[in-house]
Amino acid sequence: MLALAMAAGVLAFSVLALTLFSVLPAKAAVHAAADSAAIAAAESASHSTAERSCAIAAEAASLNGTTLLRCDVSDSEATVAVGRPILTTSFSVTARAAVPRAKPTVANGAMPADELVPVVYPGVRESPPVRLRSDVAAALLRLLEAYRAETGDYLPVDEGYRDLAEQQRVFDQYGWPRAAIPGTSNHGEGTAVDFVNPPVVRGSHPHTWLAANAAQFGFEPLTDPDEPWHWDYTG
Incomplete structure (x- = not known):
């Protein structure tokens, strides 16, 4: 009886070990x-279009022995889920990756006038x-x-796009790091906004509102150097 029990224990341990050694690598492969x-x-x-991007994701999933279960592509992120059977169950994993930002097609500070819109x-x-x-x-x-609807006030905006000559003027006045080296400023890509300083300073109500709400409109604060009035559009 003792020998039989020991044999059963060894068998159970062997089955468990086999399961672990087969399941863990399989799950790791699905994650990859x-x-x-x-x-x-x-x-x-x-x-590419979102449809084409998802087709490419499906091909990648298939090459890795899995099936694409879900694919959502936005301007900033791709979210996919893939799965495959492992032993008697279906195992799936969701993963996300950032969409690379498109490189500007024109030189910094040299944007054509018809690509710029006055903010009124x-x-x-x-x-x-x-x-x-x-x-x-927009x-x-x-x-x-x-901001107007929530507070009843207007946020004062001082500056947006800077051409190369204006970047040079600001750099000559303030120097680095207060001003970016001409030809490298986000202002030169038409994506940076300077609010009036003051009132948009750290700790003020306008800055507190921006810190809490600007991201939902695609704007992030400049932190290096620390300029509470400067916000960059990241989409």
Whole structure:
């Protein structure tokens, strides 16, 4: 009886060990396949449709022995889920990857006038007008309207796009790191906004509102150097 019990124990241990040694690598492979599919979708999203990006993700999943179960592609992120049977169950993994930002097609500070849009709204500097890339201008208007609706006030905007000559003037006045080296400023890409300083300073109500709400409109604060009035559009 003792020998029989010992044999049963050895058999059970062997089955458990076999299961662990087969399941763990299989699950790791599914995780790797999910990462691969997400990266494939994200890298193609900047120059392909969402449908095509998901087809590429499906190909990547298949090459790694899994099936694509879900694929969502936005301007900023690709989310995929892949799965495969492992023993008697179905195992799936979800992974995400950031879509690479498209490189600018024109030199910093040399954007064509027809690619820039003047931002017209109460509180925004009128002369010279604040100009931004069209999608950034639209996002800023939504932000300004939300601030007005919530607070009853207007957020004062001082500056947007800077051409190369203006970048040089600002650099000559303030120097680095207060001003970016000419030709490297986000202002030169039409994606940076300077609010009026003051009142937009750290600890002020306008800055507190921006810190809590700007991200939902695609804007992030500049932190190096620390300029509470400077916000960059990241989409």
